[in-house]
Amino acid sequence: MTATDYVHGYGPAEIRRLSDQAETLASLLHAGTAYPPGSRVLEVGCGVGAQTVHLVRGSPGAHLTSIDVDESSLALARARVPETVEFRHANLFDITEEFDHVFVCFVLEHLRDPHAALTYLRGLLRPGGTITVIEGDHGSAFFHPDHPAAHKVIDCLVTLQRRAGGDALIGRRVEPLLTAAGFREVRTRPRTVYADRTRPDLVAGFTRDTFTAMVAGVREEALAAGLATQSEWRQGIDALNRTADEGGTFHYAFFKGTATR
Amino acid sequence: MTATDYVHGYGPAEIRRLSDQAETLASLLHAGTAYPPGSRVLEVGCGVGAQTVHLVRGSPGAHLTSIDVDESSLALARARVPETVEFRHANLFDITEEFDHVFVCFVLEHLRDPHAALTYLRGLLRPGGTITVIEGDHGSAFFHPDHPAAHKVIDCLVTLQRRAGGDALIGRRVEPLLTAAGFREVRTRPRTVYADRTRPDLVAGFTRDTFTAMVAGVREEALAAGLATQSEWRQGIDALNRTADEGGTFHYAFFKGTATR
Numbered sequence: 449m450t451a452t453d454y455v456h457g458y459g460p461a462e463i464r465r466l467s468d469q470a471e472t473l474a475s476l477l478h479a480g481t482a483y484p485p486g487s488r489v490l491e492v493g494c495g496v497g498a499q500t501v502h503l504v505r506g507s508p509g510a511h512l513t514s515i516d517v518d519e520s521s522l523a524l525a526r527a528r529v530p531e532t533v534e535f536r537h538a539n540l541f542d543i544t545e546e547f548d549h550v551f552v553c554f555v556l557e558h559l560r561d562p563h564a565a566l567t568y569l570r571g572l573l574r575p576g577g578t579i580t581v582i583e584g585d586h587g588s589a590f591f592h593p594d595h596p597a598a599h600k601v602i603d604c605l606v607t608l609q610r611r612a613g614g615d616a617l618i619g620r621r622v623e624p625l626l627t628a629a630g631f632r633e634v635r636t637r638p639r640t641v642y643a644d645r646t647r648p649d650l651v652a653g654f655t656r657d658t659f660t661a662m663v664a665g666v667r668e669e670a671l672a673a674g675l676a677t678q679s680e681w682r683q684g685i686d687a688l689n690r691t692a693d694e695g696g697t698f699h700y701a702f703f704k705g706t707a708t709r
Numbered sequence: 710m711t712a713t714d715y716v717h718g719y720g721p722a723e724i725r726r727l728s729d730q731a732e733t734l735a736s737l738l739h740a741g742t743a744y745p746p747g748s749r750v751l752e753v754g755c756g757v758g759a760q761t762v763h764l765v766r767g768s769p770g771a772h773l774t775s776i777d778v779d780e781s782s783l784a785l786a787r788a789r790v791p792e793t794v795e796f797r798h799a800n801l802f803d804i805t806e807e808f809d810h811v812f813v814c815f816v817l818e819h820l821r822d823p824h825a826a827l828t829y830l831r832g833l834l835r836p837g838g839t840i841t842v843i844e845g846d847h848g849s850a851f852f853h854p855d856h857p858a859a860h861k862v863i864d865c866l867v868t869l870q871r872r873a874g875g876d877a878l879i880g881r882r883v884e885p886l887l888t889a890a891g892f893r894e895v896r897t898r899p900r901t902v903y904a905d906r907t908r909p910d911l912v913a914g915f916t917r918d919t920f921t922a923m924v925a926g927v928r929e930e931a932l933a934a935g936l937a938t939q940s941e942w943r944q945g946i947d948a949l950n951r952t953a954d955e956g957g958t959f960h961y962a963f964f965k966g967t968a969t970r
Binding site for chain 1 (some may be wrong): 849855885899
């Protein structure tokens with residue numbers, strides 16, 4: 449990227465705006481998560497480090513071990529996150545040492561057996577250690593103006609994720625999953641994003657650039673699987689985009705669960 | 710009702726439990742609503758006074774005028790609410806005096822023209838006066854275990870309310886409706902009920918006794934309208950009841966909007 453590209457496409461104001469949006473969502477999800485200095489924290493499925501940066505900020509004195517199965521994502525994470533984090537290329541079932549706390553964000557939704565994962569993670573915790581789980585739930589998405597075509601494209605994403613072995617509706621299952629894995633003191637609460645014209649940063653940053661962009665991102669896969677026609681897809685994305693127009697509203701709930709071994 | 714009936718069916722513990730549940734929901738909806746002593750407050754569509762009691766508690770010094778079009782509901786409201794409230798048998802369009810604040814809860818969802826109502830109410834407010842609107846949105850209901858039959862019976866209620874001229878999905882429209890009626894400083898936020906086994910009062914008081922009971926209440930009407938078969942209805946209510954069983958979860962969002970004339 450040249451300096452000219454940067455000035456045109458990503459001026460300081462735009463960078464600040466994008467950063468503000470990420471901050472808004474991060475505050476929503478990370479509020480209440482802070483680990484004591486010296487505590488051993490395992491982050492499972494850190495990906496490119498999107499949550500890792502906020503974990504470091506919220507718990508600057510903790511010793512963070514962040515694992516992922518994808519080496520290229522880990523390379524990006526290493527580039528954006530302070531050197532104090534110990535990144536490791538590993539599957540969670542390969543981890544054997546003890547931790548004080550485990551943090552799992554947007555990971556269970558992609559696993560074939562989230563129960564087995566939580567049960568294994570519980571075994572890594574010292575007695576009294578805690579787990580924090582954050583997951584979305586696409587069934588929480590409703591909006592104005594409402595339109596069947598919008599639900600159709602969201603359902604395509606849910607179906608594709610199910611066929612890949614995951615569950616895009618897992619938010620509502622966080623409490624039952626934690627309890628079934630043997631955790632105690634389970635506390636689960638929705639963390640809700642609601643956007644309307646009085647919150648333009650959320651309209652742009654969440655309705656349009658996060659949720660609608662995420663659905664739009666599976667277009668080729670959905671069409672290839674015959675889950676929607678090109679026309680249905682266009683109508684659905686158009687309908688989602690209209691919820692980001694003047695007078696539109698958008699609701700989405702994440703779920704955050706905390707529990708003790 | 711005899712004293713024996715009372716002791717058997719509604720013992721002091723049961724009354725306290727039911728009261729606690731109502732309190733939980735009232736706290737959620739009324740938090741932040743308090744009018745200054747001496748201020749003139751209009752409550753539109755007070756019904757049997759379910760919200761009036763909380764308005765009085767939250768704003769003991771305000772002068773509250775509570776109106777409803779149903780005389781028999783007003784009689785019940787008069788019996789349960791302190792004499793300081795001025796109850797009036799009236800349609801909102803019959804009101805002509807000026808108010809400092811207007812409070813509208815679970816009313817717009819039943820109106821054929823909520824825009825006309827809000828525009829008229831805005832005209833009753835002194836300059837700088839405020840309106841508070843609280844509405845539910847049945848599209849916000851999602852739950853575990855999920856089941857198509859449960860959505861089917863909820864859709865029956867939504868359809869019946871639409872045929873009666875209302876909108877059971879109006880929560881998401883609170884902001885656009887307030888803005889379109891000319892209000893300024895519109896601020897709308899979801900107020901979310903989330904119930905799981907760790908909150909047994911909400912499971913019983915909201916999932917089962919409020920939401921599922923409300924849907925179950927339109928059985929005869931839904932069957933008569935041919936919106937569902939008896940079998941579909943039973944399956945749907947059974948599925949909703951399972952969300953109140955051990956391991957079930959339930960999510961519902963109300964919307965609270967405040968705005969200035």
